[in-house]
Amino acid sequence: MEHPRVVSGACARSRVGPACLHVGVTPTPAPRLHAVWQSGVIGLWCETGLRRPGSIAPASSVTAVGRAGAPRDVVELLGGFSLTHRIAVRVPLEGRVRPATVPGIRVSVATAVDLCGMTDVAEHWVGPGLRALAALSAGVAAFVRAGHVVPTMSRSDGAWNASWALAASPVVSAWAAESLSRCHGLVSDREDLDRLLAALADQHARMALAPLAADRRSVLGSALIVGGEVTSGGHALAEAIGEFGRAAAARDVEVVFRVVEPSGEADVDGDGVGDADRDGVGDAGRGAEPGAGVHGDERTGGAVDAEVLWRLEVLVRTGTDTLRPFSDLPDTTAVGDAVRDVVDRAVRCWPPLGRAVPALDGQDLLLPTELVVQLVDEGVEALRGRGVEVLLPRAWTRVRTAVRVTVAEPGTENVDSGRRLGLDQLADVNWEMVVDDVPLDATEVRMLLDAASDLVKLRGQWVRADPGALRRAARFLAARRGGRVTAPALAAAMMSEEAEGVEIEAPTTLDWIPSSSSMPVDLPAWFVATLRPYQLEGVRWLTSLARAGVGAVLADDMGLGKTMQVLALTASEHARGVLGPTLVVAPLTLVATWAREAATFAPELTVRVHHGPSRERGDDAAGRLGAADLVLTSYGTASRDAELLAAVPWRRLVADEAQTIKNPSTSVARAIVSIPAEHRIALTGTPVENRLDELRAVLDFANPGLLGSASTFRARFAVPIESHRDEAAASRLRALAAPFVLRRLKSDPRVVADLPDKLHIRVDAPLTREQATLYQAVVEDMMEQVKESEGTARKGAILAGLTALKQVCNHPAHYLGDGSALLRGGRHRSGKLAALDEVLTEILDAGEKVLLFTQYRAFGDLILPLLERRAASSVPFLHGGVTAAGRAQMVEEFQSAQGPPVMLASLRAGGTGLTLTEANHVVHLDRWWNPAVENQATDRVHRIGQTRRVQVRTLVAPGTVEDRIDELLEAKRDLAELTLGPLAGALTELADADLAALVELTDEGRDEE
Incomplete structure (x- = not known):
């Protein structure tokens, strides 16, 4: 309690029981209301504030707290009790807690709960006991709301009574124990506190159940809601309720x-x-x-x-x-x-x-x-x-059991001589079993196989080995012999029947290939580019494989400078006197890029473009091509001129965007693979777009025969991994491919320092009413056709319907093809164009540039006039119909500081071979089936040379098929190693009910305006 300022004056006398003291003060009134729990009721008394140390001064009426600022409803509640009782209290006097009796009132728990609800515990008129009571009431109310109460039964005077109590759970017990220390003056001990908590729980539970009072259907229910005796079945109910309480406490x-x-x-x-x-x-x-x-x-x-x-x-x-x-x-x-x-x-x-x-x-x-x-x-x-x-x-836990293959370090003779030993070089190979990363000798392997169970003590550590994995690994090792083998023989062992179900651990580089970490790279002074650390690492790696005569797959993310690394490799070899022509086969759109970068960064190289009607022909064509340092051609031209190109003694054959030859059965792929070369490099930013067969095709180009036939690869790797998520097969494939593949991502710590951030933003664009009506009509027509079709016709109906729905999501005029206006009454007919309008406003107001992608040329033609009005300038539209010269001019203009702020491109035509770092915004107007294609397009902006954070927005119509495709594509982004296959094809296999759920228009897809 607080003590007011003491001054001399007349005594004010008051009997206060055994601790009665006579006190004389000049008052500074500060009445406080106190509470104490007594035999099932709450005692309330008021301290006047007319006191000095070693004394108390109770007021004759609890309504005195009104003078201290207590709310009117509190004073009115207290004023309703005219009968004054003698309240036994324990108060601190002269350094000790002493009993005393003071005048006050006794109120029911229900009234006390009402009082606590009116009480602001921070107010000066609230005494410690009342403050503690209010805290307990609030805590109990929270437990009641959370369901931490149980019914209880008690017998008194021969009658059974039902009430509520807090569950005897550790949570409640801990809270009560913690609360006891703050309840001095309110309760005397823990048992006293438990009785008060039970009374509060019963009151709060009944208050919570009061709305059900008119619907009580049992004696027990009535007793628990409004009170009263349980007139029948009391003993059985008591046992059942006791069991329920114990279960609730254990919850x-x-x-x-x-x-x-x-x-x-x-x-x-x-x-x-x-x-x-x-x-x-x-x-x-x-x-x-x-x-x-x-x-x-x-x-x-x-x-x-x-x-x-x-x-x-x-x-x-x-x-x-x-x-x-x-x-x-x-x-x-x-x-x-x-x-x-x-x-x-x-x-x-x-x-x-x-x-x-x-x-x-x-x-x-x-x-x-x-x-x-x-x-x-x-x-x-x-x-x-x-x-x-x-x-x-x-x-x-099940520890990993694997077979580890190691290759002995070869001699260093001929490493710098230019001799290309290739994959047919012999190397010393050793096989061993490892359990929990511990290599085992033959005795330990036999002991594990003979063990009665899989819980074993391996070198002082208890482990659980997998008996099946042990047996499979032992069977594989029994068929293997160490010694000198070639890389194809090593690959054949990993693809053998005995290897099925065996996890094989191999080094990420083959030891018969010179180490790339110490490989010198001497770039001539005329190579004017400055390589970033990871690019220099890539050149060293390419050099080490080239010296060993081993093909390489450089699979860096788009925009990390694969072209630059190949040019640096070529320049470095020229400086060492390793000469010979390099043939680069690339998509036509990239041929000019190669020529431009070679002229810029390696001007001493003799470059010849083999394309178009003026390309080399005749008897001397092979000789003239062979005299160049770098020959650039397109896949189409290479396919047509395969016989001529095969006659040139190529030092190196480079396949850029090597996923172009992912299908080995095509005439283009067969023609490219048939061109002989001492060394091959495949460049690709997406080694696996949809299927693992594509990875095999790229690796087979670089190192023919390494992974066996297509059918063997499919049986040993593609089917187990794609269909069954076979991790053992995946580990064997990684072991086989790792030495020949180098892939760095933009998220890699070595790379990320050289690139700004990339922020992905999904922009929801709800359908307008017109779009929603069209969408629903297309869905109904599509489902009707699908149900009436079978086989190929059904698949065609599904694909046609999905295309129509995506066109509706773009714009009604895109679907209808009627040449109608984009706006109606000054308002957008398409939710996407309305959203795009806002995005363009934000970008253009900031003075920044944006690259827009759509998969539909028709949609691009439709919105181009609108874009030019918004940009207040011409907007280049790059699509498949643009010539190579026109394409180069568009890029050059957009890349200039004074160029147009907006560029529009079709996804396929503008997705590769471009550097458009003047833009730092990318907007995908519609979704492609393959996220890898979208990533390639985004990488036109997010690549080396970009200095600002790139914002990538995707416009999605929520509640539509676009919404569900977006979810599927986001899930598909992590399938670069274990792929699920083409999404579009998978959708055509959906059952009718699943297809209907995919294309359904839900409420969130409709614009409410």
Whole structure:
């Protein structure tokens, strides 16, 4: 209590019971209202503030708090009680808490709850006891709202009465224990507090249920809502309610068993959980598969001492707390019943656990070795089936079993001589089995195979090996012999029948290939570009493979300078005197880019473009081409002139955008592959667009025959990985491909420092009413045609319908093709154009440039006039009909500072071979089926040379097929290694019901205006 300023004056006398003191003061009134819990009611009394140290001065009426600023409704509530009682209180006097009696009133719990609802605990007139009561009332109300209350039954004077109480859960218990320290003067002890909390819980629960008072349908329900006796079945109800209360109390208690190794090394890190995960989930235990026993000596074998006892430790989590051993809990009484219930349930659902010996120091159990074996073999699964979790030591999870292949370091002779040894060079190869990354000798392998179970002690550490993986790896090794082999022979071993289901670990580089890290790269002074560190690393890697006569796949992200790295390689070889022509086959749109960059950065190279009617022909054509340093041609021209090109002794053959030859059965692919060369390089930013067969085609171009025939590759890799997500097959493929593929992403730490950020933004563009009407009509017509069709006709109907729906989402005039206006009454007929209008306003007002992509040339033609009006300038539209010269002019104009602020491009025509870094905004007006194609288009802006953050916006009509395609494409972005196949083809295989769900127009797709 606070003490007012004391001055001399007359005594004001007041009897205050045993602690009565006579006090004389000149008052500074500050009345405060106090509360105390007494025998089922709340006592309220008022302190006047007319006091000095060592005294109290009670007011004759509790309404005196009105003078201290108490709200009017509080004063009116208190004024309704005219009868004054003597209230027994305990107050601090002269440094000690002493009993006293003061005048006051007694109110019901219901009235006290009302008073607490009117009380601002920060106000000066609120005494400590009332403040504590208000806090308790608020806390209990929160528990009631959260469902932490249970019904209870009590018998008094021969009658059963029902009431509500807080659930006896650890959460409630902990809160109550914490609250007790703040309740001095309100309650005397914990039992007193528990009775008050029960009364508050009963009142708050009845208040919450009051709206149901008119609909009570049972005696118990009536008693719990409005009160009254339970007139029938009281004893049975009491038992049932008691069981319900115990179950509710256990709801916030999680009990988990953990097996502790006999050494006692539980690896505890201070939170008591040890090998289980810090949040108690314990992936090690919960994710472990049943089916292991115990076997092993200090190395791998020998029987474990049968007298050893393993501790099955009981861990407990209360509320949101972490798992802790039962014995470490500060208060085990609140969870004791729950723990005993779980232990009893565990014994009932798996009876062998009943043979365990109770530990003397708590609830833990002690298990002999054979029972641990049985527990891990069958008990874990049985217990989990009944909701009882068992955590095993982290080392007991299934450890990785693999076959590791190593290649001995070769001699260094001829490395710099220019001799190209190629993949047919012999190298010393060694095969070994590794378990948990530990190489095993023959004795250890045999011990593991002979073990009675998969729980073994491997070099002092308990681990769980996978018996199936062990047997498969052993069978593979039995068919292998170490010694000198070639790369194709190594690849054939990895693709053999014995390799199925075996994880094979190989080095990322083949040791018979000179190390790229120490490979010197001497660039001549006339090579005027400055290579970034990762580009220099790429040139070293290409050089090391070239010296070994091994083909390479440079698969860097779009925009990271693959062209520059090949030019640097060529210049470096010229400086070393390694001469010979290089043939670059590229999409026609990139031929000019190659010529321009070669002239800019490697001006000493003799460059010849082999394309068009003026290209080399006649008997001397091969000789003239062979005299050049760099010959540039398109895929189409190379296919037509394959015989001529095959007659040139090429030093190197480079396939740019090598995914162009991803289908080896096409005439273009066959023609390119047929051109002989000493060394081959495939350049691609997307080595796998849709299928793993595409990766094989690119690798087969670089190193013919490495991955075997197409049918063998499909059977050994493509089908297992694409259809079954076979990780063992994926690991073998990675082991095979890794030495020949170099891929750096823009997100790589080595690269990201050289590139600005890229921000992806989805812009929702709801359909207008006109669009929604058209969309629904197309859906109905499409589904009707699909239901009436079969086979190819059905697929065609689906694809045609999807195309029509995407056109509707773009603009009604795009779908209708009627040449109608883009606007109607000054308003946009398309939600996308309305959204685009806002985006353009933001970009153009900032003085920045934007690149727009659409997959439909017709849509581009439709919106071009609108774009030119918004940009107040001409807008270049790059599409498949633009000539190479026109394309180059568009790029040059847009890249100039004074060029147009907006450029429009069709996705296919503008998606590759361009550098458009003057723009720092990209807008995709519609979605393509393949996210890799969109990424290529975006990379026209987000590439080396870009200095600003790039914002990539995608316009999507929500609630439409575009919305669902967007979700599918976002999921498809992570399939660069394990692909699901073409999306468009997959959609044509959908059942009618799934197709209807895909194209359905939902409410979020309609613009409300």
